[in-house]
Amino acid sequence: MIRSVVLDIGETLTRDDRYWGSWADWLGVPRHTVSALVGAVVVDGRDNSDALRLLKPGFDPDAEYAAREAAGRGERLDESDLYDDVRPALGALRDLGVRVVVAGNQSAKAGDMLRALRLPADLVVTSAEWGVSKPGPDFFHQVVGAARAPAEQTLYVGDHPQNDVFPAARAGLMTAHLRRGPWGHWWADDETVRQVADHSIGSLLELPGLVDRSRGSGAPA
Structure with a gap:
């Protein structure tokens, strides 16, 4: 029961369109690029944030999240x-x-x-x-x-x-x-x-x- x-x-x-699209916009890359890389790393058994590290070596999710919020470009739903x-x-x-x-x-x-x-x-x-x-x-x-x-x-x-x-x-x-x-x-x-x-x-x-x-x-x- x-x-x-x-x-x-x-x-x-x-x-998840807005979530990943906003990261693409923040990093200045095409949205399709981020979507494709997220798919690739997850199917490869890796964390989806690894897609962003491929685009920006040394990418720190927490620091970048805070920077987006401070810039008025933070999370929206x-x-x-x-x-x-x-x-x-x-x-x-x-x-x-x-x-x-x-x-x-x-x-x-x-x-x-x-x-x-x-x-x-x-x-x-x-x-x-x-x-x-x-x-x-x-x-x-x-x-x-x-x-x-x-x-x-x-x-x-x-x-x-x-x-x-x-x-x-x-x-x-x-x-x-x-x-x-x-x-x-x-x-x-x-x-x-x-x-x-x-x-x-x-x-x-x-x-x-x-x-x-x-x-x-x-x-x-």
């Missing part, structure tokens, strides 16, 4: 960054009595901006606010606490196998791999991902149906 649903943020709730299915899906989950938590690897500022959107969620929190990040086990320990339900009754939803599906499964959570964004599409048909993920979905609007089926009120999964 699914009692709580916890959702990743980037490329699960929000598009608003309603236009949300995928269209976010509000209806989260609202439907809450109507079913499910606790909805949003938790991903983002800055504290991103947490404030997301909360300002007043999403239909019981809690919105980021890794910077917790002081732990994915794929570390401490992050998912925090997830279980935030869910206020046993791990085996909590569904973690995300697009990235290495950051979302695999570590959530190791923590005993149920998992749903979302076919969205570059990583969601790249690994959607990967055999290992299919074996580990309890569910594979193409839209957040499928989540209320998963909850219904987990309660025995729908067709078998």
Whole structure:
């Protein structure tokens, strides 16, 4: 039975277009260049910030982030960054009595901006606010606490196998791999991902149906 649903943020709730585009603009390179390099380093098993280090040797993410903020070119997020299915899906989950938590690897500022959107969620929190990040086990320990339900009754939803599906499964959570964004599409048909993920979905609007089926009120999964 699914009692709580916890959702990743980037490329699960929000598009990453603005995030990576703003870094490209800050570094003075074409946006396509950054997008292509981010894809290359992640598929190569490296951290996505390595893409920016390729463009600027010695790149310090924290220092550059602070410089952007000081220059008035810092992080931005608003309603236009949300995928269209976010509000209806989260609202439907809450109507079913499910606790909805949003938790991903983002800055504290991103947490404030997301909360300002007043999403239909019981809690919105980021890794910077917790002081732990994915794929570390401490992050998912925090997830279980935030869910206020046993791990085996909590569904973690995300697009990235290495950051979302695999570590959530190791923590005993149920998992749903979302076919969205570059990583969601790249690994959607990967055999290992299919074996580990309890569910594979193409839209957040499928989540209320998963909850219904987990309660025995729908067709078998």
